[in-house]
Amino acid sequence: MTSVIPKSDSAATDTADAAEEATLERARAVATLLDESVRIPVVGYRVGLDPILGIVPFSGDLVAAAASLYVVYAAVAVGVPKRTTAVMLGRIGVDLAVGSIPVLGTLVDAVWKSNLRNVEAIEAHLEST
Structure with a gap:
């Protein structure tokens, strides 16, 4: 018979922190891919797939917006407040x-670069908790 050793609160917190x-x-x-994945050679400015997809009228923007929703999904998964999530959706x-x-x-x-702003909102939430 094996004994089950309950996890301490600290171990559970460590696991939750690692998951977050x-x-x-x-x-x-995802935010970096959409907002800063490509460096423009001469000027050194970074753009992502979002403006590149935006070249394709409307459907490109829809694809970028759909990909942006992953960042909002991640925010919900880590417990970002509903108000902040609404602001993130507004940015998208x-x-x-x-x-x-x-x-x-x-x-x-x-x-x-709305996706990077949304990630900053997640980071701010995690730092405040």
Whole structure:
């Protein structure tokens, strides 16, 4: 017969912290892919797939918005408050709406970087808990 040793509160907290950190890292990877994955050679500015996809009228912005929802999913998974989650969804909505404007939308997508802002909101929540 084997004995079961209950986990201490500290071990459970460590496991939860590790899970939150893994979720944050995945969200950060998605945000980086969408907002800063490609370096423009001459100027050194970084853009991601979001403005590149934005070149394809409307459907490209829809694909980028759908991918952006993963960051919001990660926020919900780590317990970000509903108000902050709503703000994150609002950023994606604005990104989708403005990004749908030909040429101007692509330029705004390249500068605004809503996904990185959303990851910063997750990090701020995790630091405050």
